[in-house]
Amino acid sequence: MHVVVRGEGPDLVLIHGASGSTRDMTFELVKHLETRYRVLIFDRPGLGYTDRINRTGATITEQADLLSKAAAQLGATKPIVMGQSYGGAVALAWAVHFPDRLSALVPLAAASSTWETPLDTYYTLTSHRWLGPIVIPLLTAYVSDDYVDQVMASVFTPQAEPAGYGAYFGPGLTLRRKTLRANALQRANLLGEITALYPRYGEITVPTEIVHGDSDTTVPAWNHAERLVARIPGARLTLLPGIGHMPQHVAAPDVAAAIDRAAARAGLL
Numbered sequence: 001m002h003v004v005v006r007g008e009g010p011d012l013v014l015i016h017g018a019s020g021s022t023r024d025m026t027f028e029l030v031k032h033l034e035t036r037y038r039v040l041i042f043d044r045p046g047l048g049y050t051d052r053i054n055r056t057g058a059t060i061t062e063q064a065d066l067l068s069k070a071a072a073q074l075g076a077t078k079p080i081v082m083g084q085s086y087g088g089a090v091a092l093a094w095a096v097h098f099p100d101r102l103s104a105l106v107p108l109a110a111a112s113s114t115w116e117t118p119l120d121t122y123y124t125l126t127s128h129r130w131l132g133p134i135v136i137p138l139l140t141a142y143v144s145d146d147y148v149d150q151v152m153a154s155v156f157t158p159q160a161e162p163a164g165y166g167a168y169f170g171p172g173l174t175l176r177r178k179t180l181r182a183n184a185l186q187r188a189n190l191l192g193e194i195t196a197l198y199p200r201y202g203e204i205t206v207p208t209e210i211v212h213g214d215s216d217t218t219v220p221a222w223n224h225a226e227r228l229v230a231r232i233p234g235a236r237l238t239l240l241p242g243i244g245h246m247p248q249h250v251a252a253p254d255v256a257a258a259i260d261r262a263a264a265r266a267g268l269l
Contacts, residue, residue, distance in 0.1 A: 001070045002049035004041045007034030010103075010268040011076035012259065013067065014041045017085030017109075019174045019183050021048030024084075027168050029248040032256035036269070040076055042067055044090065046182025048173060057127075057185025060086075060193050064094035068101040080262055082106035082255075084248055085219060086186070089194055095204045096197060104262035105208045108255060109245050111219050112228040114195050119188055126184035136180050143175065158215055158242065159250040201231035207265035208235040209258040213243030213251070236261070
């Protein structure tokens with residue numbers, strides 16, 4: 001497991017989304033947190049500099065188990081847990097399956113409810129048992145820098161990608177063959193895993209602060225955050241007007257404020 005540890009204070013774990021790494025959370029958000037928290041930022045299995053744990057796609061529950069045990073080895077036995085997008089699903093699995101291993105929960109633009117749109121062509125091909133190993137080397141060899149820039153910029157819609165983010169994030173980390181495969185398998189399995197997890201959200205008892213942009217077209221708030229808040233007892237939802245899928249960059253103070261509220265409700269601040 002690869003981890004970046006910054007700051008001092010109550011323990012806080014940040015979990016990145018699909019195709020990401022620790023660099024997504026260290027670009028902007030950690031600056032708003034490290035003065036009052038000990039922030040632990042992990043690369044999820046198969047992404048960044050963390051090894052894959054299997055070749056079938058680590059489930060959100062397996063990832064939550066691994067991350068919580070790694071955090072505990074670093075002394076964070078009951079951290080606040082914040083997860084963004086796919087990482088939000090991991091955070092929810094952490095809260096459902098390992099409730100004694102966290103003190104508060106902050107799902108950020110989190111994939112949390114089921115959806116009807118089919119898996120897109122990219123993930124269908126890269127996760128395929130036989131086609132994936134053929135397609136992935138071609139993608140890594142021939143994908144253009146311009147295309148990568150377009151994809152990264154689209155994730156921030158309707159906001160602009162922050163200056164310097166692309167170079168800092170390092171798309172080459174994501175475009176490694178093993179990483180593309182691990183990420184594709186995780187994404188392909190996500191709907192089934194959330195379908196199984198969804199009925200259990202009512203078991204979550206820790207203070208929960210949900211944050212979501214109301215202009216998120218990647219993980220729409222109406223289908224995810226607004227349904228999630230109704231299923232977790234005592235959960236609170238903050239909808240960010242005009243914000244898309246990446247609040248940790250374009251609305252970092254709002255995200256930090258939600259973490260502070262969760263910490264206060266858990267008696268940590």
